Amino acid sequence: MTERQQTIMRKELEQKFVERWPTWFEIGGDPRHTLMPYGFEFGDGWYDIVWQLCEGLEPFVTGATLNTGDAPFIVVQVKEKLGGLHFYTNKSNEAVLHLIAAAEQQSLVTCEICGQPGTTQGKYWIRTRCEAHANVKPGPGMSKAEMIEEIRLLDSNAN
Numbered sequence: 001m002t003e004r005q006q007t008i009m010r011k012e013l014e015q016k017f018v019e020r021w022p023t024w025f026e027i028g029g030d031p032r033h034t035l036m037p038y039g040f041e042f043g044d045g046w047y048d049i050v051w052q053l054c055e056g057l058e059p060f061v062t063g064a065t066l067n068t069g070d071a072p073f074i075v076v077q078v079k080e081k082l083g084g085l086h087f088y089t090n091k092s093n094e095a096v097l098h099l100i101a102a103a104e105q106q107s108l109v110t111c112e113i114c115g116q117p118g119t120t121q122g123k124y125w126i127r128t129r130c131e132a133h134a135n136v137k138p139g140p141g142m143s144k145a146e147m148i149e150e151i152r153l154l155d156s157n158a159n
């Protein structure tokens with residue numbers, strides 16, 4: 001996996017998702033099954049979009065067939081790519097895909113840093129920003145290597 005600078009949502013915000021949907025977000029999970037140990041790979045400004053998405057998904061996941069069987073429903077990866085939110089799950093249906101697509105569209109007009117209206121912009125790095133944050137580049141959030149190290153330390157402290 002190539003090393004690159006990636007904005008990552010603050011851990012205290014991430015923790016709210018883990019507490020609300022503990023089985024969906026395997027923050028300490030095996031990277032062969034989930035990339036969530038890398039964190040929510042976008043700025044704090046998309047917190048509301050993703051929260052509302054998860055609330056919208058809940059009835060489809062808990063009430064429907066998605067959470068049954070050998071593999072329960074999990075969120076595999078949540079990241080920013082080319083200015084937009086990308087939200088990957090291990091299972092889906094038409095309703096779930098529709099809600100995810102709507103959230104991804106909303107992210108393209110929402111500043112990734114502060115959540116205010118924004119536009120997708122940039123030549124060499126494409127990000128969605130409001131006017132005030134137009135020059136905020138990716139980072140200085142933790143690199144993936146730093147994040148993995150932090151998770152390792154948290155795990156070793158827990159044992």
Ligand SMILES: [Zn+2]
Nearest residue numbers: 111114130133
């Ligand atoms: Zn902004």
